[in-house]
Amino acid sequence: MKITRFVFGVILATLVLTGVPAFAEQTADDAVVDPGPTLYERLGGGEGVQKIIDHTISLHLENPTIKHRMEGVDLDYLAASVAAFLSAGTGGPNNYTGPDMATAHAGMMLSNEEFDAAVADVLAAVMGNVDDGQAEHDEVQAILLSFRDQVVGK
Ligand code: HEM
Numbered sequence: 001m002k003i004t005r006f007v008f009g010v011i012l013a014t015l016v017l018t019g020v021p022a023f024a025e026q027t028a029d030d031a032v033v034d035p036g037p038t039l040y041e042r043l044g045g046g047e048g049v050q051k052i053i054d055h056t057i058s059l060h061l062e063n064p065t066i067k068h069r070m071e072g073v074d075l076d077y078l079a080a081s082v083a084a085f086l087s088a089g090t091g092g093p094n095n096y097t098g099p100d101m102a103t104a105h106a107g108m109m110l111s112n113e114e115f116d117a118a119v120a121d122v123l124a125a126v127m128g129n130v131d132d133g134q135a136e137h138d139e140v141q142a143i144l145l146s147f148r149d150q151v152v153g154k
Pocket of ligand 1: 066069070073074078085097098099101104105110114115116118119144145147148151
């Protein structure tokens, strides 16, 4: 019995002197871990996002797969609306007031090829506007690809 109590005492003392404080400290540190800048911030904030979308639209106008889709479209409105959409989806302010993606593209019967061409333009614009932007490229890609079913074939 005495030995058991002694062993228990030693374990308790060890925990108090070493393990418990270390554990407590680590938990406190974990609780205040800085998540780092949002994707929106890493894209350059409002100004950066607008530059990326302006660049994207200029690429769309040159892109043989989709340039015909831009005919007759109010490109200033489109640029502002898509920038607001991207801002809202990347952790920036949510000023998007347009329709959901299925409604925005209703009646266009967009193909997967057109969808991929449009996404490729956005990603090229990300790489062109963000220094060392591979991580941002991959994150924007994942976001955009999640909209395929809402955009294609509507
Ligand atoms: C992830 C893919 C896409 C996203 C996130 C997206 C996003 C948007 C947004 C936010 C709008 C504005 C809606 C509004 O405010 O009325 C819009 C409109 C438009 N999108 Fe997309 N789009 C995508 C794919 C495409 C593709 C593949 C095309 C054509 C190749 C396309 C062509 C257009 C056109 C022409 C409009 C303007 C329609 C109109 O004048 O009413 N979009 N898109």
